[in-house]
Amino acid sequence: MHRGILVVLVFNVVVSTVMVMSSHHWFSVWVGLEINTLSILPVLCGQFFPRSVESTVKYFLVQSLSAAMVLNVVIVQAWLYSSWCVVQPLNVFTSLVMVLAIGLKLGLFPCHYWFPDVVQGVGFIQGLMLSTWQKLAPFVVLVYVVGSVNVVFLGILGVLSVLVGGWGGLNQSQVRKVLAFSSIAHVGWIVSVLGYSVGVGCVMFFVYIILNTGVFMLGDKFSLKSLASLSRLVFINPVGGFCFLLGVLSLGGLPPLFGFVMKFLALGCLVSNGVYVVGGFLVMGSLLSLFFYLRIAFNSSLVLFPQHVLSLFVWRVSGSQGGFSLYSAVLSVFVSVNLLGLSSLSVFLAFLN
Incomplete structure (x- = not known):
């Protein structure tokens, strides 16, 4: 084109x-x-x-x-x-x-x-x-009509989306499909909270965009089509493998990383509104997602993914050349945000006041 x-x-x-x-x-x-x-x-x-x-x-x-x-x-x-x-x-x-x-x-x-x-x-x-x-x-259209929608109905759709996203990603070996099911689960979190607080839902959506952007750009940078190629990334580019590991764990919402902001705001909003059942089911669905996030992290950093390829290294990896570019600068910004972790929580809480 x-x-x-x-x-x-x-x-x-x-x-x-x-x-x-x-x-x-x-x-x-x-x-x-x-x-x-x-x-x-x-x-x-x-x-x-x-x-x-x-x-x-x-x-x-x-x-x-x-x-x-x-x-x-x-x-x-x-x-x-x-x-x-x-x-x-x-x-x-x-x-x-x-x-x-x-x-x-x-x-x-x-x-x-x-x-x-x-x-x-x-x-x-x-x-x-x-x-x-x-x-x-x-x-934005959903925000327009959220006042006319039953919050219980939105909560049920959100919980089922989180469960389907977590369950569907368990048996996937393609990186893009794993990220797609992860996106379904994250949208379920956002929709579940949107009926109770539009502000918290908007902040969660913004955090979700930052997290997904960093992981997708890393996948494009190193052509990570499957988990088998991901297992060789740490040997070819250790920094890239470490950054992808942080991005995936941040999507899982582990506390030291930036993705925990999304889970913290959601659970705080649900608990303050007395919606304990929805919050419990969301946590259960998030544990399903966290299982394949940890599986990706384990296979990318500790052991080789099960494969039948005799060659360990791929000597020509697209996008692994050095040099400064606008794409690399944007990528470094989104990846470095995952390192901020809980230090940025106060910034996002300020948007809600």
Whole structure:
């Protein structure tokens, strides 16, 4: 793909997201979501491999169904209340359909089935966009309607997403699929808390973007397609292997690392609202996810992943050359954030006051 075309497409993706975030009319919100989807499609299949084209078609079909559901909901709202304003409360039926439509875009249970397969079929940078930026506009729409949605219903969807994300990642050997199931679990955490505190949910979403960005960029830097290639990374680039280890453990939410901020804020919000059952199930689902996070860390730092390859070292690893670049600078920033740990907790608590 020509660089100028890529710049225009990325610019459209950014503008469409800003359009959704700044709109107060349902039709402009729907137009922003559609522009966002149509602009990202050529980026997903830019290399034009059969697998990436297949994933792009799947993504297009899922997003088209979701956009159709959103449009039908807003038409019903306009027919019932003669209003296209996003602050108009939804009734029971339209709120249910809207949550399912947004769940398709976010990869939330029970609409998560497409997300791991699509992320596996595209590159790391495209998977990063699907896991972070492409969820920003649907997340804003969910914030618009969260006041009309039953918080118990959101809590159930969040708990099931965390359990499915943890259970689905246990038997995976592909790094991108593991990160996709991890994304499903993290979105479940965010949605469970969003019904009780929009501020805490927004801070958790911001932390989730930082964590995922660092891990996906490391995976793209060292071409970590499977856990077998990850086990050789520590011998080829010890610093890269150590940083990836920290990023994965931070996704698991271990206390010294930055990812614990997300779990701490979520559990604090749930306990303060007396939602102990949801918090307990979220912790149980998080333990499932922590199992395969520790499995990745163990295989990447202590032992070799089980494999049938006789050669231990891969002498030509893409992206392992030295030198300074903007990509390396951005990567170092996001990786170094994971080292801040609990020292940055007070900064994020300040945003809630």
